Amino acid sequence: MITLQNPQLTIQINELGAQLHSIKRHDNQIEYLWQGDPASWKRQAPILFPFVGRLKNDQYRYGGKIYHQTQHGFARDRQFNVIEQTPTMVILEQHDDAKTLQVFPFSFKLQVKYELKEDKLVVDYRVTNPSADKTLLYAIGAHPGFNMPLTNTGTFNQTQLSVWPAEEYSRILLEGPYNDSEHPQLINMKEARMLNHDDFNHDAIIFKTAGGHFKVKLTDTVANHGVIVDTFATEYVGVWSQYPATAPFVCVEPWWGIADNVNGDGELLHKQGMHRLAPAESDNYNFSIKPF
Template sequence: MRQVLENEYLKVSVEDHGAELVSVYDKENEREELWQAEPPYWNRHAPILFPNVGKHHDNTYRLNGKEFRTSQHGFARDREFVCISKTASVLTHKLVSDEETRSYFPFDFELYITHRLEERQLSVEWKVVNTSGEIMYFTIGGHPGFRVPIWEGSRQTDYYLLFQKGPALKYKLVYGDSGTADAAGEYTLNLEEADGYYRCPITEHMFDRDALIFDDTQVEWVGIGYPDGTPYVVMECEGFTNFGIWTMPGGPYICLEPWMGRCDDYGFAGDIYDKKDVITLKEGETFDKSYRMTFYK
């Protein structure tokens, strides 16, 4: 079932399946802002990544020597959530662990996803409650895709990535087709300062090796700029340890991905608690995090 939040500026739609944001319609500009899962490209809109961002090495989660088979980005995006609360501007979904999830992820949990609409801003809030009798380890992330190009007659390569930090950022790439990070390689994204931002153009081959992976809380503010350099959409994600930027090569969209934790490094074979940036949640504790998107005219 599809739930709707709406004000004078935006109409936002969220599916119960995956608690996934599937539409942000800009009423003033009369256009859809979110990628609409169109073939032959990516068939999602803005999935929630839980209990793992990206892939574990060899699709295996290890805890105290025991192995659990996993898949890319976890199971939450493919599960039915229950809508437990709804007003004109705030919507909350809930997912609870069961026998099936425990075969993949050996913990009991409650996962709450809240979408909050205020004027031209949409916030996404996560709450994870550890209801098991042991320490829980996980990563969690967002994956919204935005239509780029958005102006008629423009090309994706006419647009910019915008940042508040500069003049350069360090990033990693995916190792081959493993879905895990090439920890040995580090690259530099050089930025120019213009109109109060640090920016770089979106180039044709920028994503030939999958996502750009930023670690160490480098990216807490990022946007996509119109061809004239002004912001189209901005994401704020204060305190997020990791960030990904991605599109399928040739795809007319760009994903801005705020992560708490990320895919394994290629070859990582340790227990999950040894993984960098993994979230550790004690019995009965709650994890809360949120990010915000602003859509400009």
Template sequence: MLYLENEKVRVAINEIGAELSSIYLKEDETEYLWQANSTFWGRHAPQLFPIVGRLKENKYQFSGEEYQMSQHGFARDNIFNCIEIKADLIQLRLIDSPETRQQYPFKFQFDVIFTLSNSGELGIKYVVENIDQKVIYFGLGGHPGFNIPLSDRKKFEDYHLELQPDKVYQRKILNGPFLDEKQTTGFDATKSFPLKRADFKNDAIILDLDKQPIKIKIIDDEQQHGVVLSIKNAKFAGIWTKYDVEAPFICIEPWWGIADTIDATGQLVDKFSINQLDVGAQYLGEYSIQVF
């Protein structure tokens, strides 16, 4: 386990999956990050690469070959190497291997860079580099979960979401685990959005961000404690919790990619919202977390 710490917060990061494992606010002696209770969801904040969501039949085709890959890709279960560690920065790296190329036939370098500011804001930056001799195709995302409620005095329904810009966003609709591109609806963020489990009956709430900056705040009804995610350039934001159980967490997920559509062909190069990266080029994704 690796740590970033200052007067405000203490952050723990696991080299397995480059996964955040703790965001502890010292002033309130409160753990904000979901602690991977497997009764509900056994992860904290996995990194999603080289896909986001699920593939139809958990497989895809590229250049005449078929490959198997499970939901959200393999990065979350691989060991990252620590490239740099300082008082306010940790840089972790995953490079392709014979094992990854059995699932994903590309040479890549995937860095996750964590920075901690004096204010306690935690920055997360993704850098995907194409070290192959051909164009590579990929999805990318974060999946941090947060303890909601944050105290025994509160319940899940005592919290709400506030979004900036406060406008009506296009909401993507899932049919099972797959995207139904023929269906969209509006998500009215001109007012606060109270958390209710019924709103997650059909899985995640997915907002189309079109790479525009957004701030998503989770806050209690007394406006005292919560979390702000500042997402710089993601394509989508997923908001998710378990519907069928009283799971005391919520995930706010910046995505640079999305699940297969219901009519996906299985061809990786044709996958909806897939990113492509030229030889030697880099792709950047960035967001931050502020707890209060």
């Protein structure tokens, strides 16, 4: 387990999946990050790569061949290697190998940087295409879960959701696990809203952010503590909690990609939300988490 620490925060990271394991402020010692529970959602903050969401029938076609891949890709279940570390920063990396090439026929290098900056954790994903002649197709996203409520005596229904800019957004609906972006609904976020488990009866609340600066705030209104997730240049941000089985957490998910469209044809080159990275090029994706 990797530990980062500064005067305000202590963060723990698991090298398996480069997944966040703990977020604590020194002034209150509250555990902000969901600790995982096999009875509900066993994960904590998986990294989604090279796909975000589910593929139709867990498969896709590329170059005339069918490849099988489970929801959210394989990065979350693979070991990362530490390539640089200081007391307040770590960079972890994984890359393609014979096993990944069986399910994803591309060379890649994925670096994840965690850095403490005062009372915030800044997260940066860097994707590199090491190929000399082949374009890399991929999506990437984050899936951190936060304890809601933040005390043992509270209830989920004391969770408040607010966003910035505070306005109306297109909400992308899911039909089963697949997106129906052709039929969005307006969601009014001009004012904060209290959450309950039934808000997730159609899976995640997916905000179409249109690539701007988008901020999500979760507040335990009784404890008066919570988290602010600041996203930059995302295409979508999902807010999710488990349903119909329920658990006391809410995920805030910056996505640069999305699940297969309900009308998708299974061809990777046609898949909605995929990024294209030219040979020898890199791209960065970042967000921050501020517990308060």
